[in-house]
Each structure stands twice: as C-alpha cells, then as structure tokens.
C-alpha cells in the first residue's frame with residue numbers, strides 16, 4: 001500500500017488517525033500553482049490533552065523496552081519511508097514548492113537516514129557506562145525524561161521532523177510533534193505508517209495546527225518536559241521565554257542564520273563558484289545555513305562575479321515537479337510577500353541588482369505560483385538591513401574584502417552564528433579563519449557536507465547553546481544518572 005494525500009489530513013493521537021476535536025481546518029496551498037492541496041487540522045487544547053495523556057500512558061513500556069527492540073521499530077519506520085520514497089518526494093514538492101531534485105537528493109531521503117542514525121546510536125548511548133576507582137565504583141546512564149514536544153519549520157519538513165523525533169524516541173521518550181502548518185503533508189504521511197512500523201499507541205503523536213495556537217499550548221503544557229524547536233529567531237525567543245516560566249522545561253532552540261561564503265583569491269574558483277551559488281540558491285534560499293552573504297577577495301571580485309552570474313542562469317524558476325528544475329517556488333504567498341519586501345528594502349538601501357529582483361510569472365497552471373528570480377546584489381554596506389537580517393529567500397549580497405582579518409570581522413558582524421563556507425587552497429588559513437568565525441559550523445571548500453554523527457547548531461542568536469546531531473540530541477532528551485557505591489560494596 002502506498003501513501004496518498006487525502007483532502008483532509010488528520011492528527012495522530014494514541015495510535016489513531018483522527019480529525020481535530022472542534023472540526024476546524026486550514027487550507028494547505030501548493031506554492032507552485034496557488035491552488036489548495038488539502039485541509040490541515042487546527043488542533044486545540046482537547047487534542048493536546050489527549051495526545052499528552054496517550055504519550056504519558058505509553059511512556060513506561062517504551063522506556064523499559066530493550067533498546068534493540070526500540071531500534072528495530074525505528075528501522076522499520078525507516079524501511080516504510082524508503083518503500084514510499086517516490087510518493088513522499090512528490091508530496092513534499094506539491095506541499096512545499098521545493099524542486100524534485102532537492103527533495104529526492106537531500107530532503108526526503110534524510111527522513112529514513114535520521115531514524116536509522118539515531119536507532120543505531122541509541123544501542124551504545126543507552127548502555128550504562130561503568131566507572132571504577134580505588135574508593136568507589138558505579139555507572140552513569142542516560143534516562144529518558146518522559147513526554148517531550150517538537151516544533152518544526154516548513155523549509156525542510158520531513159528532514160526536520162525526523163531529526164527531532166528520532167533522538168527523542170531512540171532515547172526512550174514519547175513524543176508530541178507539531179509540524180509546520182504551512183507544510184504538514186509529509187508529517188501526515190509518516191503518521192499513516194507509524195502503526196505498521198510497530199510503534200505502540202501513544203509513543204509518537206502528531207498534532208497539526210498553527211504556531212500561536214497548538215504550538216504555544218504545547219510549549220506551555222506542564223507534562224511536556226522537553227521542547228525542541230527549529231524555526232525563526234523571533235519565534236525561538238518567544239518559546240524560550242515561555243519555557244523559562246516552567247523551570248523543568250529547558251528548550252532546544254535551532255534558529256535563523258545569515259551565513260557568509262568567503263572566497264580567497266587562491267581558491268579553486270570554478271569549484272567555489274558552483275558551490276557558492278548552490279549555497280545561496282538551493283531550495284530557493286530557504287535553508288537556515290544558506291550562504292546569503294558572499295565575500296570575495298578584491299583581486300578576484302569581478303571574474304568571480306561573472307562566474308556566479310553564469311551559474312545563476314541555471315536557477316531559472318520552473319515547475320518544481322520536473323526533475324531538471326533547479327529553482328522551484330517560494331513556500332507561501334505571505335513568504336513571497338516578505339521576500340519581495342526585503343528586495344524592495346535593498347533597492348531603497350542602494351543595492352545594485354546584478355540579476356533578479358522580480359517575481360517570476362510562469363505560464364499556464366503555474367501562473368499563480370509563488371516564484372521569485374534568484375537575485376544577486378552588490379554595493380551594500382555591512383550594516384544595511386539587507387546584510388544583517390535573514391531574508392530566507394533567493395537573495396544574496398556580494399562584498400569585496402582585502403585581508404583575512406577584515407573578512408573575519410565582516411563575517412562576524414551579525415547577530416547570527418550558524419554556518420559559513422571558506423574557500424582557499426591554503427590549509428593553515430582555512431583553519432585559522434574557521435577558528436576565528438563565531439559560527440557553529442564552518443565548512444572548508446564545501447557547503448552542506450553533513451556527517452550526522454557531529455554536532456549541528458549555531459552560536460549567538462542562531463541557537464541557545466544546545467546542539468542536535470548524534471549523540472547530542474539524545475543528550476538533550478535525557479537526564480544523566482550517576483549511581484555510586486563503595487568499591488567493596490556487595491563483595
């Protein structure tokens with residue numbers, strides 16, 4: 001049986017797919033056509049209470065299940081996602097506007113990969129680690145906390161959902177997940193596979209609805225003991241404040257970015273141009289670690305600009321369902337308006353437009369789609385809002401620099417600190433710059449080269465000190481317990 005998109009999505013509560021308690025829905029729109037794709041439940045307090053109670057009831061048995069068995073259930077869900085890969089890719093393209101090539105190479109396969117990575121890591125992570133000293137012996141173990149909540153954004157819907165539920169479940173917690181109301185479909189499709197994978201009812205619950213609605217209720221629920229959030233810095237701040245009112249609920253906050261791509265004159269320029277343009281425009285610039293500020297050493301500024309402009313021609317907005325398309329639709333009409341207003345702001349700030357700057361109207365059924373031309377700007381000072389604020393669209397700025405010290409200072413002069421990419425053939429300079437940048441994830445001569453078994457997250461207003469990834473995210477969803485006894489006890 002393969003997964004299909006129904007007219008009305010449902011919540012997953014206590015192992016059952018069900019409509020929202022008060023029968024309210026919100027339309028979900030296909031961004032490439034502007035047409036309604038389906039209706040999304042608007043969950044409320046009653047749905048949340050049922051989901052939390054189901055999760056609480058399921059917790060003792062899930063926690064006490066052998067970790068090998070938990071891992072098996074998670075791997076079965078990964079198998080089912082892989083069996084339905086084509087349908088999930090199609091659903092993500094229709095719901096999000098991302099290109100088929102991005103969904104099939106990056107976003108959707110990560111659903112299964114995330115589940116498998118944490119299922120594997122849990123086998124070791126959940127094992128007690130013994131210690132033995134002349135005066136004392138014992139062990140340290142990670143203990144799941146109970147019911148946890150996850151809130152995820154629309155830009156990488158299935159990837160970010162599984163990136164959070166996988167560590168929580170693998171460590172033995174039960175989950176209430178709230179996907180973005182803008183892109184709910186792949187979360188719904190996953191929820192139709194949960195029972196078949198063998199999850200006991202209530203271990204994983206998925207509630208749809210808005211941020212200020214069900215998202216805020218989930219954040220504040222007293223029985224939800226950890227909250228893992230990915231989204232904008234503005235929302236993260238609200239969630240951080242709400243969680244601070246509940247002493248026992250530390251949040252994990254993964255937030256925005258304004259990431260530099262730094263190209264030195266000695267870099268392999270053709271490779272750098274391929275990757276720097278991809279960093280700026282992949283997923284229409286809607287990636288938290290998009291390289292939206294491009295710094296070029298002065299001696300290569302003009303030739304590199306030309307290389308970038310040649311590559312941008314490959315990012316012509318087109319039907320995202322076509323496998324050859326490299327630039328799809330922006331996620332929603334409100335987001336299109338937000339990005340277009342940022343482009344207008346750049347105009348008033350004196351930006352020189354090297355390309356783009358307009359909404360693109362496609363022919364036929366895509367004429368009402370939310371397409372924006374890839375846009376490269378130059379001539380803006382570092383302190384302009386265009387160079388400081390996250391646009392989260394296909395817009396990048398070019399800025400020249402003369403020295404290594406200067407570019408480090410420019411790159412660091414922002415409230416964000418998520419990622420960076422550094423392009424040079426001089427290894428000591430690459431490592432010096434990587435050390436000097438206030439970002440969580442500097443990439444050298446690459447971008448978005450991911451190893452799931454490394455910490456993921458950012459400095460400054462991109463995060464709040466926690467990290468995701470294997471095993472960091474499992475650390476977040478657990479308490480550590482140290483059991484100590486005299487060395488000679490029980491002998």
Ligand code: NAD
Nearest residue numbers: 152153154180210211212215216231232235254255256288
């Ligand atoms: P958003 O902050 O608007 O929404 C994210 C999620 O929070 C959604 O599920 C939304 O419904 C929910 N939400 C909104 N208001 C809420 C509230 N008051 N209480 C509880 N939940 C609430 O972000 P978005 O527009 O969906 O996503 C884009 C943002 O996400 C960008 O800033 C991007 O940089 C960031 N992002 C960060 C990472 C990372 O790992 N650092 C990854 C992906 C996206």
